[in-house]
Amino acid sequence: MASGKPTFKPYYQSQVMAIPPTLDELVAKGHPVRIVNDIVNRINIQGLLDAYHIKGTSSYHPQMLLKVLVYGYVSNVYSSRKLETACKENINLMWLSGMSYPDHNTINRFRGVRLKDALRSVFEEVVKLLAEEGLLSIEEVYTDGTKIEANANRYTFVWKKAIQTNKEKMKKALGEIWEYAQSIAKAEDNLPEPPDFTDISPKRVQDTVDTLNAVLAEKPHTSKEMKAKLKYVSREYPKKIAEYERKEAILGNRNSFSKTDTDATFMRMKEDHMQNGQLKAGYNVQISTSNQFIVNYTIHPNPTDTTTLQAHLEQHKASYGKTLETITADAGYGSEENYDLLEARNIEAYVKYGMFDKQQSEHYNTKQPFSADKLFYDPAQDCYICPMGQRMHYIGDGKRKTSTGFEQTSKRYQAKNCSGCPLNGACHKSQGNRIIEVNENLKRHKAIAYGLLNSEKGIEKRKQRCYDVEPVFGNIKQNHGFRRFMLRGKEKVAIEWGLLAIAQNIRKKAA
Template sequence: MSSKRPVFKPYYQDQIMAFPPTLDELVGKKHPVRIVNDIINRINIQGLLDAYQDKGTSSYHPQMLLKVLVYGYVSNVYSSRKLETACKENINFMWLSGMSYPDHNTINRFRGVRLKESLRSVFEEVVRLLAGEGLLSIEEVYTDGTKIEANANKYTFVWKKAIQTNKEKMKKALREIWQYAQSVAKAEDNLPEPPDFTDINPERVQDTVDTLNAVLADKPEVDKKVKNKLKYASKEYPKKLAEYENKEAILGGRNSYSKTDPDATFMRMKEDHMKNGQLKAGYNVQISTSNQFIVNYTIHPNPTDTTTLAAHINQHQASFGKTLKTLTADAGYGSEENYELLKAKDIEAYVKYGMFDKQQSEKYNNNKVFSAQKLFYNHEKDCYICPMGQQMDYIGNAKRITTTGFKQTSKKYQAKNCSNCPLNGACHKSKGNRIIEINENLEKHKELAYELLNSEEGIEKRKQRCHDVEPVFGNIKQNHGFRRFMLRGKEKVAIEWGLLAIAQNIRKKAA
């Protein structure tokens, strides 16, 4: 048998040190917490200091609380209670806070109230600092959006369509009662003209049921079911309509909202764990990036990216005092309104439109020989020539207004005789003579976009977009597990995403 024994390093738990180490010595020299500390020390936080009043008791220093919050988001600690614990137990947080121990109420109040007006300026200062170091460009960006679930119960929804359906049921019931009242009071001829039920409101409904009650009150032959309907309408309809008006005011231009977070809209989430794209209350988060640094962010209640670009660009201009030079985005932003906006602001738009990717394939071009874009156009006669050589003459304009109020105009052209054409059925599926609509302004924008996107610089930007903006969302949502907001309301959600944006930029700098 071997007589050797295992050798252990000395272990003296109660050993007294002559010179105890400081917290600074225990924090690694290249640890990300030092970058957080350095950046917050270098930026101007006067806007945050202005959020405090001169009167009252002393407060924790906002610079310290900002460092704690930002480092919390850098290290995936989002809860105010966990941040409170970290300031007492985690060496990095203890060093950052200078051994201060703010409780979770203080941290939550600082995040939700103090940062409301000042976080945007803090974010902008960080972006300017990084731009000054040559790490990013404020003028050339890549833009994309993602949907993030709100802190809301998915069963507390209010739908615009349901409200409209219920109002239509009310109108129908009132019309039926009114028609019955007319038949009952026909001999007396004392029933006034029927009211206009096109647009009902609580006051109009109340006047209507009062009139009906007055007419039918002394009629013993009134059907019992009609009496019950009128009684229910008298009691419930004005109250219900007032409730619907309040809900419609909250909806604004949206189709839905959540009762637990009225600013959140129900959207189809791609990242649902069931992989079936369930509808959940959420926000549409838009970002612009440069070299995987977030340069700008905005929060939107509407699920489509198309309608977010104007507000997003305006925020960039408000933040940095100048417009962009170039913007690169996918087909979700390729609308006539957005192309017009970018042109008006003199921004070079590397923005795809809906069919751009398909147009790159030879198979698509061969299969679309009958599409309106493939037809020959005669400029002198202002007409198109169909595949059989038939002239399609201009017959007028089609005008539309988008949900944002943008006016679109398309020219309509119609063939003269499609019934006996041998290509009928292959050329188009409509019953009568073929009609095509051409939005000339949009087609011009598409031609310009096609040239830009297929230029040498355009190809590089298309490649770079996939490696610039999309990995940022992937890093935040997959690597750092942030898929659901903790705070409620658009203002607080914007604060939370602002902290995530600052954290992303600091992590990128540390890398």
């Protein structure tokens, strides 16, 4: 058995060095912090410099603050307080900041105020720099969206449907009081005609309440119950209607918003940390990628991807001065409106529609054999042939508008006699003779999309979409732990996501 004392390496905590090492020597070569430093030094940040005023006290240099923020997002440090601490303790950030020590208020103000109008140009400069190096394409992209939870308190719902229901209750209550006033008023009172409550406003409610008070206040036979009801209506209804109008103005075309972040909409999240299936206030983040680099991003309050494409394409053109050449996306974008939009802009669209994946199955034709898209069409007679051989003739057009105001037109065809048909009930479930609707324009777009998606290039695009755009969201959420925005309001959320996008591109370049 060995004997003696253990041997340790020398440990001299107070050792004085003749030539102390510099911070640059302590930062590893090829470290991501050096890539952040190199990229920010190379891009044009004039838009950021323009955000500062000439007058006032001297500020920390915006280039340094931008480097600190970007590297914070690269290394999963999103909190301004943690960045303040890291600038004093983390060798990489001490080197990056040049031993400057901005406090959390300075960092937060820079992120929320100074970057508001400048971050988009910074992001675009980074993308252009990467494109010049041949790492990505600005013309050919893959597009997808994800929902990220907003920094909003729970149970702060404001629902459009609830407001409409409450307004209907108010209309009903006012109508009942008016009917009561008419029943006890004498002919000489000259009670005016009942007001139109189709669209109530604070002024209309106030005028109605004033009239009812004038009529019923002097009537000795007015019941105590009605007097109490009128008193409550007089006190509460005008201010409630004003509140409802304010909330409806915030809602716009949305169905809900959160009181603590009025730009956020309640939507169902895939990443449900509470595991209760509740709707959460959040934002729909849209990105376009190339080689897993983010080329474009937009923030939307609406939960569906379908209605986001136009604004997303317009942002791409505004950023780079030209439209896309090709776009690849999943069935969430395959609407008639989007196909029209892409066709008008001469963008080659590898965009699926709702039934595309099912049509690839060899069992597709055996399922739902009586659906409208499987019926034979006779172009000479402009009619469809039902499963029993009966002609279905054109009976007119049907029109409807989508939530965005886009008008869709469908041709309607009806069978002459479905009574006694042995397939009645299997062919269709409706009462009477079967009617089908055929959207010729959408049908044409689907045929074009089907051909593109099943071409050799289309198959390759479909495969690449799965490992180009989708892993970017997975990397940001799962690997880097960003599942909830820290800032509130759409403008600040856009800043936060812009920093994440820059960080993603730098991490990808470093890899």
